[in-house]
Amino acid sequence: MKMSLRVLSMVMGLLLLAVAGFAEFAAKPNVPPQQAPGGAAVRPSTPKRVLQGEKIVALMCVHCHRDPSIKTLAGRPMPDLGTDLGNLYSANITRDPVYGIGKWTDQQVVTLMRTGTGRDGRLHLGMPRFAYLSDEDAASLVAFLRSDNPLTRATALPTPPQELSPLAKSLMGTALQPTPLVKHLAEAPPASQPVALGRYLAIGRYQCYFCHSQSIGTNNEAQPELSKGFMGGGEKMLDDDLKVRVSRNLTMDPETGLGKWTEAQFGKAVKFGMAPGGILHAPMPKFSTLTDDEVHALWTYLKTVPKIKNATPEDGAGSPK
Structure with a gap:
């Protein structure tokens, strides 16, 4: 999951006007903490939950949190987030106390x-933020991490301090806020309810919408x-x-989306990165x-999501800027 480039450039002009008002705050080395919300008791670990947690971590956490030299989830520098917000580092989420x-x-x-706090x-x-992650999947993630x-x-490697830019500091507590706790499912819907299960996978467990909507900066995590x-x-x-790179249109628009794809082609693209138009990046x-x-x-x-006509570079819309 990557931080948006577009939203940062779109709001830059407006933010420059606001930065002066935040100058004193932005000069501070730390960002003041907020009150972390509480949470309900987490289901206990079981072998089944550990296996499910391993699957989710491999798909959703490893890319950002795995240190390639140590080969644990000790965190790493994140240059792939860009530098508009500064030099950021993913956290050490190993069992180190x-x-x-x-x-x-x-x-x-x-x-x-769930909240980012x-x-x-x-x-x-x-x-x-996995706001809509089910209680079962949340427990599975915890079970695997334990x-x-x-x-x-356990890897005794401290996460370096985040080197926040003045822009990032000015946004903390204003545009950048924790996601509120929302009502979520206890468990994923069964396969016999494919629309409900698909929605859960797309906005809860795997968060397809997060990268495949217009901009991460305009995503509504409470109402995806x-x-x-x-x-x-x-x-x-x-x-x-x-x-x-530019994310693909996943609506069923026949010209710029998946309207002319088959389910088999979709499965091959999602599972193996092999789309009808070439290899996914x-x-x-x-x-x-x-x-x-x-x-x-x-x-x-x-197939139930409203169609949007939005050509991306792979559709001949030109190269990303």
Whole structure:
């Protein structure tokens, strides 16, 4: 998941007018914490939940949190987020009791996932918020992070302080806010309800909408379907080589979306990165562990999303700027 480039450029002019008013605040080395919301008790760990948590972590957490030299979830520098907000680092989420989440309560871990607020009340920038994650999936993530998997091995590596730009400091507490706790499902819908399951996967567990709507900066995490250009693509992101990529239109528009694709083609693209028009690029993950039922559910749900005509570079709309 990547921070938006477009939204930052769109609001730059307006923000420059506001920066003067925030000058004193922006000069401060730290951002004041907010009150971290509480949370309900988290379901206990079971072998089944550990396996489910491993699947979700592999798809949604490893890319940003895995240190490639240590091969644990000790965090890393995040140049692929761009530098408008400064030099950011992903957090150490190993079992280390000092530098990781070893002493966090289960509720504190889930609160961070849902709201973006750490146990010290500080907002974690650049991290998507899993506001609609089910209680079962949240418990599964916690179970895996508490497990003895090599990825979660306690790693005594401190996360460097976030080097926030004056722009980022000026936005903290104003445009950049924690996501409120929202009503969410206890468990994912069954495969026998493909539209409901697909919606949950797209906005809850895998958050397709987060990158595939108009802009991360205009996403509505509390009401995802109200995000501008919901599922219509167009979000500019950086790949692993810091090259700009544009997210695909996932609506069923026949000219610029998936309207002429088949379910089989969609499944091949989502699972293996092989689309009808060619190989998909990072930061799009390969969801290789999706089941056939999950692919079918996502496809069925996307057919219910209002069509948006929005051509991206792969449709001949020109190269991203």
